[in-house]
Amino acid sequence: MSIEVNGGRRGLTDPEIAAVIMAAVPDKPLETQRKMNYFMKPRGKRVNEYETLCCYTQPTPDWIPGGLDWGDWTQKFHGGRPSWSNESTEMRSSDWLAHRDPAFRWHALYVKDKAEEWRYTDRFLKAYSADGHVRSIDPVWRDEVLGDYLGAFGFYEYGLFNSHSSVVRDCLGDTLRMSSAMIGLDKVDNAQMIQAERTFLSKLVPGFPESTDIPKQEWTQGSIFKGARELVQDIWQATYDWNEILFSGHMICDPLFGQFVRREFFLRLSSYYGDNLTPFFINQMQLYFSQTKGITTDMFHTCLGTDVEFGDYNNRLMRAWADKWLPRTVNALKDFMGIYDTIPEIKGVSDKAAIEAALVRVFADWKRDFADPINYKVDTAALVKTVLSGLK
């Protein structure tokens, strides 16, 4: 037969073509090693699907530790700066490809989870609206706290989201790059969920403004988010070291400020003000927080902090970074204390003692999960006290 086949004839189904193909296919497979990436060191017992599909996709040379390629870059930036280089971070690693998302999510698994969350969100909102829950929300909470301050908090999430762009460009490993993009996407998702909640409320509550104008004014000019705004701006735009961006955002700022605002303010208080809607969204953010925490603690504690060659140095650097970013985060929280002035006080819930207890919880969690592993000495009681001085 002719070797030129057209008209969309397919070798799998066209008998004439199939016969030629089958005559050429070897009688038994030529290679017995059928496992892709068999050569790599898996995190667990075996190379899993995530590791097969993600690991060693990074084409860096071996002078960037972990790389399998050799030689120089084929094209560089104007002036000769290399495509990727060890100088892009102060951290040192003996293998930049060592990180794993503890949940082993490659793209398909990541989007599958989020797709389910979206479908469920849609069903939840329909049931919530049909049920008339919205009637029970305290009007001050609804119009001022959700309308203005939750909206303003959306800018915090959006700013942190943008801090991931240069990380995605500059970081030195494949799994690092994919994880950074995913935790970045979760942050913009948070900002979008906040806007979705406000748009939803505007459909149910005539006159509730869905516009971002007032929240943006609150974020850019108000006093409650001043410290947070300056902090986020610095993480997003004033920091060039991609590890420092991830560390400041996910190991200091978000586990303290983000956790307090989401978990201890919006999530805990909302039900007291008759609001069962906000917890639905905040709980999704908390899920993302915990997944992100798994990722970034793997990066900083499991990989960099215990690196055989550079572990001590890395931990020292992380402590120096903590010294730099912790006071700004504490200051952001202190400014945020101003929010309690805007809501009707509920005894045992939003009074000073309750706020202090909430702060103690957040700082204790942070100390256990983020400070202790890098041997960072911190007086959390003093920090709580500083934050509380922001209460009017």
Add this chain to the structure above:
Amino acid sequence: MAISAATKAATDALAANPAPVSVGAQEVHRWMQSFTWDFDKNRTKYSTKYKMANDTKEQFKLIAKEYARMESVKDERQFGSLQDVLTRVDAANRVHPKWNESMKVISNFLEVGEYNAIAATGMLWDSATAPEQKNGYLGQVLDEIRHTNQCGYINYYFAKQGQDAAGHNDARRTRAIGPLWKGMKRVFSDGFISGDAVECSINLQLVGEACFTNPLIVAVTEWASANGDEMTPTVFLSIETDELRHMANGYQTVVSIANDEAASKYLNTDLNNAFWTQQKYFTPVLGMMFEYGSHFKVEPWVKTWNRWVYEDWGGIWIGRLGKYGVESPRSLRDAKKDAYWAHHDLFLIAYALWPTGFFRLSLPTPEEAEWYEANYPGWYDMYGKVYDEWRARGCEDPSSGFLPIQWFIENNHPIYIDRVSQVPFCPSYCKGESTLRVLEFNGKKHSFSDQWGERMWLSEPERYECQNIFEQYEGRELSEVIAEGFGLRSDGKTLISQPHTNKDGKLWTLDDIKKINCVFSDPLKAL
């Protein structure tokens, strides 16, 4: 509205209409543009000579969750087909062996392009100022992770299910040995991520995606299915569904800088350089993979090239950008000349260097020779007779002691590498446009094969300093280089690469290569 009045209104509204309400993706997206705010330090970390406009819109209006929903639907279909019916009918063992080999390269090299596109679009997400434009690039970041995983999945699937796993199972480790890798890095890796951010976008989206990878992805599916491969179309067509958004991103990039003064000065030069960069590698490599890496042919590469690169891209796509001052690249005409012979020239070299590959290559069969001659008159006199000679000298047989690279040496046809594109060429034996130019800089010699690359190097030599494989391997014996680069199968002695795909043919071992004692030398040293 006063607070209590709002509560009453909500109650009344609910009483009048208790219908379930939700929020759609676009209702959220329409606020995206207001998500950012001005502050001092708000500027990109990657310099560009262009200024991207603050109000650039994006047409797909996705939010994170809707993006995930859309992609996960496509994933279900795609992975469902692969894991279910295609596995049951043993589809991976019903692929022509030559094509099985081509997919080792195509899927892995495309994976590198996809992977680097993650970083490239990360940079563009950083560079753009308009939140909608950032959002468009963000979607692409995630897509490119998807595509990286999908390309990997093809090799993973072929390794697990197919007829020859070697090369599919370890391409990420062995790909760096051979002569095609560095050139691939120029177009698919560094060209996307290292440079002026807009220049990188032009390389990636305006040329890489709009001109080459989309045709590549679509054409590949036709060649694949003709050769019995239904896995590749299943995956690549699913990749393709995301590409429309990427081309739109490229289009929006141009729109966002159109009113900037810098655009009138630099845009066409950047486009011309990007086009030449991309075509210099893709034109010969794609043509070679299709025509020499298949048994059943779909159409001559030169026809595909003329239709997709010259007419559709150079004419229609660039034409649409004409209102923004974009012109068809000046180098397009030279590229068109190359599209006829360049892939034949390259295969001659690639075959001669077969031991450095991570795939098996095959000499054209008599019926293929006939097809080449019919479609490229003059083919036999230049290439066909050389292949006949190599075959007669036993180049397929491990006991022959003959490697075709020896033919180049015996006949005094040195193979050089173009410093800028890293593509090998043989100026004394080629029908394509390559000519040898040698320049010296800082005590080091550099060879070039065309004026466009030479110009890029002349204006910025510090961007193209990468040593080539001959400089790297100089003085080293071939079997040593192969062993060091992990070019062996799991028995520890048979090469992954082979000069044939005959099922009854003998396989070469490292010892067979060692016996020949082939030592690399750098042709620039001889000048």
